[in-house]
Amino acid sequence: MSVILGTRGSDLALTQSRTIAQALTERGIDVEMVTIRTEGDITRESLSRLGGVGVFAAALRLAMLNGRCHLAVHSFKDLPTAPVPGLCLAAVPERAPVADVLCSAQGRRLSELPEGALVGTGSIRRAAQLLAQRPDLRICDIRGNVPTRLGRVGGLEDGPGDLDAVVLAQAGLARLGLLGRAAEILPTSIMAPAPAQGALAIEASEAALAENSELADALASLNDPTARAAALAERGVLAHLEAGCAAPVGALATTEGSEIVLRASVCALDGSRRASASGSTPLPADDDAAHELGTRVGRDLLAAGAADIADLHAERVGVDPDYFALAPGRDRFGAARS
Numbered sequence: 001m002s003v004i005l006g007t008r009g010s011d012l013a014l015t016q017s018r019t020i021a022q023a024l025t026e027r028g029i030d031v032e033m034v035t036i037r038t039e040g041d042i043t044r045e046s047l048s049r050l051g052g053v054g055v056f057a058a059a060l061r062l063a064m065l066n067g068r069c070h071l072a073v074h075s076f077k078d079l080p081t082a083p084v085p086g087l088c089l090a091a092v093p094e095r096a097p098v099a100d101v102l103c104s105a106q107g108r109r110l111s112e113l114p115e116g117a118l119v120g121t122g123s124i125r126r127a128a129q130l131l132a133q134r135p136d137l138r139i140c141d142i143r144g145n146v147p148t149r150l151g152r153v154g155g156l157e158d159g160p161g162d163l164d165a166v167v168l169a170q171a172g173l174a175r176l177g178l179l180g181r182a183a184e185i186l187p188t189s190i191m192a193p194a195p196a197q198g199a200l201a202i203e204a205s206e207a208a209l210a211e212n213s214e215l216a217d218a219l220a221s222l223n224d225p226t227a228r229a230a231a232l233a234e235r236g237v238l239a240h241l242e243a244g245c246a247a248p249v250g251a252l253a254t255t256e257g258s259e260i261v262l263r264a265s266v267c268a269l270d271g272s273r274r275a276s277a278s279g280s281t282p283l284p285a286d287d288d289a290a291h292e293l294g295t296r297v298g299r300d301l302l303a304a305g306a307a308d309i310a311d312l313h314a315e316r317v318g319v320d321p322d323y324f325a326l327a328p329g330r331d332r333f334g335a336a337r338s
Contacts, residue, residue: 002030003208003215006060006069009035010145012172016200017073019175020093020222027218036063061087061203070208070215075172076196076231079203081239089287090204090219092228096171098198098252100126100191101182103173104165105154109184110134117164120152124269126167128248128310129191131271146172156181167191171198192250192265195234199227229253229260229285236294237264241301243312251297253290258283260290264297266306275304 003024007017014035021031036059057079060072065086076092102110110133113119117134120142121127127139140163142149149166151159167186173179202219209216230253237251251264260283265276277300281293306312 002032003071003212004069005031005033006036006063006072007033008056008060009037012075012146012176013073015175016075020073020200020202023093023222024215024218027221029215029218034063034069036060036069064203064205064208067205070212071202071204071219074201074203076199076201076235077194079196079201079235081235086206087203088206088209089201089228090209090216091202091223092231093200093202093222094224095227095230096174096198096200097185098193099170099188100167100186100193100197101170101173101179102165102167102184102186103150103153103156103181104183105156105161107183108165110186113137113164118162120149120163120166123167123194125194125248125250125267126191128267128269128271129250130167131269132267132274133190133271135271142166146176146178150178150181169193169197188252192263192267193252195238195249195251195264196231199231201231225284226255226260228287229283229290230255230262232287232290233260233262233281233285233293233297234264236291237262237298237301238294239291240295240298241266241306241312247312248310249312251294253293255283256280260285260293262293262297264301266301266310266312268309273309275301275306275309277301277304 005017005021007013017033021033024031057074061084063069064072104113115136116138118138118140119130120140122142130137130139142152146168147157149168151157152163153166154161170185173182204219233253234251238249241249243249248267248269253260253262259280261280263278265274267274277297279293279297281289
């Protein structure tokens with residue numbers, strides 16, 4: 001019986017899904033890929049204003065529950081933290097680089113961008129941390145796939161070239177063979193990545209795994225226990241904060257000796273304030289231990305005033321439409337420049 005792998009239609013999603021399909025094929029699994037359109041693909045609204053969590057994952061999850069496909073490959077950072085009955089996290093493969101990168105006109109680094117430069121991102125987390133380093137920047141909300149976003153910067157790809165720079169995930173550029181477009185890999189000390197950034201999540205129907213032990217074994221062989229524990233710890237922070245994947249929360253778990261050390265932060269939207277917390281747990285760490293670490297760090301973030309610094313539920317209630325500067329001639333909060 002052929003296993004059906006559901007995927008989004010973007011270049012990055014297809015590339016990620018093909019990589020997993022090839023790995024399963026090498027393990028004797030016959031894989032058929034089916035493209036499923038998602039709300040995140042078809043809407044033109046701001047990614048941070050789509051009105052619900054997990055917009056990229058919802059259609060794929062529904063397809064698995066309805067039997068249209070047996071498994072799906074997600075960018076782990078895009079998944080809601082709440083579990084879905086009938087689905088399981090079958091594997092987290094080896095993690096790609098976690099950092100964000102700056103892609104700019106003329107290869108300028110963040111410190112070299114001109115005053116008032118217009119920088120594109122669809123992420124409030126990135127926008128807030130950019131402003132923490134460069135309060136003079138104007139932030140432009142952008143949508144589209146990676147080549148489309150690169151095209152917004154003059155000289156990088158075909159496109160309008162109306163921005164001075166964009167910020168993207170290093171992992172996505174690397175998977176598409178476009179890392180050469182990056183002018184600077186931003187240090188995680190100033191640009192904390194999204195929880196589970198760089199990690200893939202292979203989600204599967206529990207019924208499909210129960211019926212196909214060969215598929216279950218093949219997926220288990222793709223799982224990287226350390227990458228899984230790190231990603232789950234980071235996502236545990238989000239879960240405790242009850243924050244969505246678009247909230248201004250950064251988290252990174254790293255292996256240090258015999259421990260996983262988790263550092264997380266919440267940044268004010270204008271970059272003026274930040275709350276930070278950290279914790280650790282021994283290796284090896286199972287799913288429960290990783291989640292408990294995230295819960296502890298999330299609790300410490302709240303004690304440090306995270307809820308006062310930023311609206312952690314912004315993804316659910318909508319983002320101030322004046323937050324992003326949508327065109328040159330407006331300040332970074334959208335107001336007309338005098």
